[in-house]
Amino acid sequence: MGNIAWTWLGIRAAGITSWGLLTAVVLWGILLRTRILGHAASPTRLLDLHRWLGAVALGFLALHMVLLLFDAYLPFTISQILIPGLSSWETLPVALGVTAFWLLIPVSIVGRLRPRMKNAGASLFQRTHWLAYAAWPFATMHYILAGTDALESWSLALLIAGGALLVLGLLARGFIPSPGPTRAAGSVVVRSSANSNK
Ligand code: HEM
Numbered sequence: 615m616g617n618i619a620w621t622w623l624g625i626r627a628a629g630i631t632s633w634g635l636l637t638a639v640v641l642w643g644i645l646l647r648t649r650i651l652g653h654a655a656s657p658t659r660l661l662d663l664h665r666w667l668g669a670v671a672l673g674f675l676a677l678h679m680v681l682l683l684f685d686a687y688l689p690f691t692i693s694q695i696l697i698p699g700l701s702s703w704e705t706l707p708v709a710l711g712v713t714a715f716w717l718l719i720p721v722s723i724v725g726r727l728r729p730r731m732k733n734a735g736a737s738l739f740q741r742t743h744w745l746a747y748a749a750w751p752f753a754t755m756h757y758i759l760a761g762t763d764a765l766e767s768w769s770l771a772l773l774i775a776g777g778a779l780l781v782l783g784l785l786a787r788g789f790i791p792s793p794g795p796t797r798a799a800g801s802v803v804v805r806s807s808a809n810s811n812k
Pocket of ligand 1: 622625626627628629630631632633636675678679682688690694695696701708711712713714715749753756757760761762763764
Protein backbone atom coordinates (compact mmCIF):
# COMPACT_ATOMS: atom_id res chain seq x y z
CA MET A 615 0.00 0.00 0.00
CA GLY A 616 2.94 2.27 0.83
CA ASN A 617 4.11 2.27 -2.81
CA ILE A 618 0.75 3.16 -4.29
CA ALA A 619 0.71 6.77 -5.50
CA TRP A 620 -1.96 8.94 -3.85
CA THR A 621 -2.64 10.59 -7.22
CA TRP A 622 -3.52 7.23 -8.77
CA LEU A 623 -5.92 6.42 -5.92
CA GLY A 624 -7.36 9.92 -6.20
CA ILE A 625 -7.86 9.66 -9.99
CA ARG A 626 -9.74 6.40 -9.59
CA ALA A 627 -11.78 7.46 -6.57
CA ALA A 628 -12.75 10.77 -8.22
CA GLY A 629 -13.60 8.98 -11.50
CA ILE A 630 -15.83 6.39 -9.83
CA THR A 631 -17.52 9.04 -7.66
CA SER A 632 -18.08 11.21 -10.72
CA TRP A 633 -19.60 8.29 -12.64
CA GLY A 634 -21.90 7.42 -9.72
CA LEU A 635 -23.00 11.05 -9.42
CA LEU A 636 -23.51 11.38 -13.18
CA THR A 637 -25.75 8.30 -13.06
CA ALA A 638 -27.67 9.83 -10.14
CA VAL A 639 -28.04 13.17 -11.99
CA VAL A 640 -29.58 11.46 -15.01
CA LEU A 641 -31.87 9.40 -12.74
CA TRP A 642 -32.98 12.48 -10.82
CA GLY A 643 -33.70 14.21 -14.12
CA ILE A 644 -35.95 11.28 -15.08
CA LEU A 645 -37.69 11.38 -11.68
CA LEU A 646 -38.24 15.09 -12.14
CA ARG A 647 -39.63 14.64 -15.62
CA THR A 648 -41.94 11.70 -14.89
CA ARG A 649 -42.86 12.54 -11.27
CA ILE A 650 -42.90 8.76 -10.65
CA LEU A 651 -42.51 9.43 -6.92
CA GLY A 652 -45.71 11.50 -6.84
CA HIS A 653 -46.23 13.37 -3.57
CA ALA A 654 -43.27 11.58 -1.96
CA ALA A 655 -40.91 14.12 -3.55
CA SER A 656 -41.75 17.69 -4.46
CA PRO A 657 -40.55 18.85 -7.91
CA THR A 658 -38.72 21.77 -6.30
CA ARG A 659 -36.73 19.48 -4.02
CA LEU A 660 -36.01 17.06 -6.88
CA LEU A 661 -34.80 19.96 -9.03
CA ASP A 662 -32.57 21.32 -6.27
CA LEU A 663 -31.05 17.88 -5.72
CA HIS A 664 -30.67 17.33 -9.48
CA ARG A 665 -28.70 20.58 -9.78
CA TRP A 666 -26.66 19.91 -6.68
CA LEU A 667 -25.73 16.40 -7.88
CA GLY A 668 -24.75 17.86 -11.27
CA ALA A 669 -22.47 20.44 -9.69
CA VAL A 670 -20.79 17.89 -7.40
CA ALA A 671 -20.39 15.42 -10.30
CA LEU A 672 -18.58 18.09 -12.32
CA GLY A 673 -16.42 18.94 -9.28
CA PHE A 674 -15.27 15.31 -8.95
CA LEU A 675 -14.77 15.12 -12.72
CA ALA A 676 -12.54 18.21 -12.57
CA LEU A 677 -10.57 16.57 -9.75
CA HIS A 678 -10.29 13.33 -11.81
CA MET A 679 -8.82 15.33 -14.71
CA VAL A 680 -6.57 17.69 -12.72
CA LEU A 681 -4.98 14.80 -10.77
CA LEU A 682 -3.93 13.21 -14.07
CA LEU A 683 -1.63 16.21 -14.59
CA PHE A 684 0.25 15.29 -11.40
CA ASP A 685 0.38 11.52 -11.74
CA ALA A 686 3.97 10.29 -11.92
CA TYR A 687 3.07 6.92 -13.48
CA LEU A 688 0.60 8.18 -16.10
CA PRO A 689 1.44 11.86 -16.65
CA PHE A 690 -1.05 13.66 -18.90
CA THR A 691 -0.66 17.04 -20.58
CA ILE A 692 -3.47 19.60 -20.62
CA SER A 693 -4.11 18.97 -24.33
CA GLN A 694 -4.27 15.19 -23.76
CA ILE A 695 -6.88 15.81 -21.08
CA LEU A 696 -8.97 18.15 -23.21
CA ILE A 697 -8.65 16.83 -26.80
CA PRO A 698 -10.03 13.37 -27.61
CA GLY A 699 -7.50 11.06 -29.26
CA LEU A 700 -4.29 12.73 -28.03
CA SER A 701 -3.63 10.33 -25.15
CA SER A 702 -0.94 7.81 -26.07
CA TRP A 703 -2.16 5.59 -23.23
CA GLU A 704 -5.45 3.73 -23.98
CA THR A 705 -6.28 6.24 -26.72
CA LEU A 706 -9.89 5.18 -27.42
CA PRO A 707 -11.01 4.57 -23.80
CA VAL A 708 -9.58 7.95 -22.74
CA ALA A 709 -11.12 9.67 -25.81
CA LEU A 710 -14.53 8.35 -24.70
CA GLY A 711 -14.05 10.01 -21.30
CA VAL A 712 -12.92 13.30 -22.85
CA THR A 713 -15.96 13.23 -25.16
CA ALA A 714 -18.25 12.65 -22.15
CA PHE A 715 -16.65 15.67 -20.48
CA TRP A 716 -17.32 17.92 -23.51
CA LEU A 717 -20.90 16.68 -23.79
CA LEU A 718 -21.50 17.80 -20.21
CA ILE A 719 -20.14 21.32 -20.67
CA PRO A 720 -23.03 22.83 -22.73
CA VAL A 721 -25.57 21.22 -20.36
CA SER A 722 -23.87 22.85 -17.42
CA ILE A 723 -23.43 26.29 -19.06
CA VAL A 724 -26.97 26.50 -20.45
CA GLY A 725 -28.39 25.21 -17.13
CA ARG A 726 -26.64 28.05 -15.31
CA LEU A 727 -27.73 30.72 -17.83
CA ARG A 728 -31.28 29.37 -18.13
CA PRO A 729 -32.90 31.57 -15.44
CA ARG A 730 -31.60 34.66 -17.26
CA MET A 731 -32.78 33.46 -20.68
CA LYS A 732 -36.48 33.42 -19.73
CA ASN A 733 -38.75 31.43 -22.08
CA ALA A 734 -36.53 31.96 -25.13
CA GLY A 735 -33.95 29.59 -23.67
CA ALA A 736 -36.39 26.75 -23.02
CA SER A 737 -35.79 24.86 -26.26
CA LEU A 738 -32.02 25.37 -26.05
CA PHE A 739 -32.16 24.10 -22.48
CA GLN A 740 -34.10 20.98 -23.51
CA ARG A 741 -31.86 20.29 -26.50
CA THR A 742 -28.64 20.58 -24.51
CA HIS A 743 -30.13 18.39 -21.79
CA TRP A 744 -30.22 15.49 -24.25
CA LEU A 745 -26.41 15.72 -24.24
CA ALA A 746 -26.44 14.56 -20.61
CA TYR A 747 -28.14 11.33 -21.70
CA ALA A 748 -25.53 10.99 -24.47
CA ALA A 749 -22.66 11.61 -22.03
CA TRP A 750 -23.65 8.66 -19.84
CA PRO A 751 -22.85 5.83 -22.33
CA PHE A 752 -19.57 7.54 -23.24
CA ALA A 753 -18.61 7.87 -19.56
CA THR A 754 -19.68 4.27 -18.88
CA MET A 755 -17.68 2.82 -21.79
CA HIS A 756 -14.73 4.92 -20.62
CA TYR A 757 -15.09 3.52 -17.08
CA ILE A 758 -15.29 -0.09 -18.35
CA LEU A 759 -12.40 0.18 -20.82
CA ALA A 760 -10.00 2.48 -18.93
CA GLY A 761 -10.68 1.52 -15.32
CA THR A 762 -8.15 -0.56 -13.44
CA ASP A 763 -10.91 -1.84 -11.17
CA ALA A 764 -13.75 -1.86 -13.68
CA LEU A 765 -14.11 -5.63 -13.79
CA GLU A 766 -13.77 -6.19 -10.03
CA SER A 767 -16.94 -7.68 -8.57
CA TRP A 768 -17.86 -4.54 -6.56
CA SER A 769 -17.34 -2.37 -9.63
CA LEU A 770 -19.41 -4.69 -11.83
CA ALA A 771 -22.17 -4.59 -9.20
CA LEU A 772 -22.06 -0.78 -9.28
CA LEU A 773 -22.16 -0.69 -13.09
CA ILE A 774 -25.03 -3.18 -13.29
CA ALA A 775 -27.04 -1.43 -10.55
CA GLY A 776 -26.54 2.02 -12.12
CA GLY A 777 -27.30 0.74 -15.62
CA ALA A 778 -30.41 -1.17 -14.49
CA LEU A 779 -31.79 1.85 -12.62
CA LEU A 780 -31.29 4.03 -15.69
CA VAL A 781 -32.95 1.53 -18.01
CA LEU A 782 -35.94 1.30 -15.62
CA GLY A 783 -36.06 5.10 -15.42
CA LEU A 784 -35.93 5.46 -19.20
CA LEU A 785 -38.68 2.86 -19.62
CA ALA A 786 -40.79 4.79 -17.13
CA ARG A 787 -40.01 8.00 -18.99
CA GLY A 788 -41.27 6.40 -22.18
CA PHE A 789 -44.45 4.99 -20.64
CA ILE A 790 -45.42 7.69 -18.16
CA PRO A 791 -46.48 10.95 -19.83
CA SER A 792 -44.78 14.03 -18.43
CA PRO A 793 -47.16 16.12 -16.28
CA GLY A 794 -45.53 19.23 -17.83
CA PRO A 795 -42.98 21.57 -16.35
CA THR A 796 -43.79 23.66 -13.30
CA ARG A 797 -40.42 25.26 -12.89
CA ALA A 798 -37.44 24.87 -15.19
CA ALA A 799 -33.96 25.58 -13.88
CA GLY A 800 -35.00 28.32 -11.54
CA SER A 801 -37.51 30.14 -13.68
CA VAL A 802 -41.26 29.88 -13.41
CA VAL A 803 -42.78 28.34 -16.50
CA VAL A 804 -45.80 30.39 -17.46
CA ARG A 805 -47.49 27.92 -19.80
CA SER A 806 -50.54 27.36 -17.62
CA SER A 807 -51.17 31.07 -17.05
CA ALA A 808 -50.66 31.78 -20.75
CA ASN A 809 -53.27 29.14 -21.55
CA SER A 810 -55.71 30.53 -19.02
CA ASN A 811 -55.55 33.96 -20.69
CA LYS A 812 -56.84 32.56 -23.99
C1 HEM B 1 -17.86 12.16 -17.51
C2 HEM B 1 -16.57 11.98 -17.66
C3 HEM B 1 -15.75 10.94 -16.93
C4 HEM B 1 -16.11 9.99 -16.01
C5 HEM B 1 -17.48 9.75 -15.40
C6 HEM B 1 -14.91 9.22 -15.70
C7 HEM B 1 -14.88 8.15 -14.83
C8 HEM B 1 -13.81 7.26 -14.73
C9 HEM B 1 -13.83 6.03 -14.01
C10 HEM B 1 -15.02 5.51 -13.22
C11 HEM B 1 -12.63 5.44 -14.16
C12 HEM B 1 -12.20 4.07 -13.61
C13 HEM B 1 -11.43 4.16 -12.32
C14 HEM B 1 -10.86 2.79 -12.00
O1 HEM B 1 -11.62 1.87 -11.78
O2 HEM B 1 -9.66 2.65 -12.00
C15 HEM B 1 -11.82 6.29 -14.97
C16 HEM B 1 -10.51 6.03 -15.33
C17 HEM B 1 -9.72 6.91 -16.03
N1 HEM B 1 -10.12 8.14 -16.54
FE1 HEM B 1 -11.95 8.95 -16.47
N2 HEM B 1 -13.85 9.73 -16.40
C18 HEM B 1 -14.32 10.78 -17.16
C19 HEM B 1 -13.58 11.59 -17.98
C20 HEM B 1 -12.21 11.50 -18.13
C21 HEM B 1 -11.41 12.47 -18.83
C22 HEM B 1 -11.91 13.76 -19.49
C23 HEM B 1 -10.13 12.03 -18.79
C24 HEM B 1 -8.98 12.76 -19.39
C25 HEM B 1 -7.95 12.25 -19.86
C26 HEM B 1 -10.12 10.76 -18.06
C27 HEM B 1 -9.03 9.94 -17.82
C28 HEM B 1 -9.03 8.71 -17.16
C29 HEM B 1 -7.89 7.82 -17.03
C30 HEM B 1 -6.49 8.06 -17.56
C31 HEM B 1 -8.33 6.69 -16.31
C32 HEM B 1 -7.52 5.45 -15.89
C33 HEM B 1 -7.13 5.58 -14.44
C34 HEM B 1 -6.52 4.27 -13.95
O3 HEM B 1 -7.26 3.37 -13.62
O4 HEM B 1 -5.32 4.21 -13.91
N3 HEM B 1 -11.42 10.50 -17.66
N4 HEM B 1 -12.57 7.40 -15.31
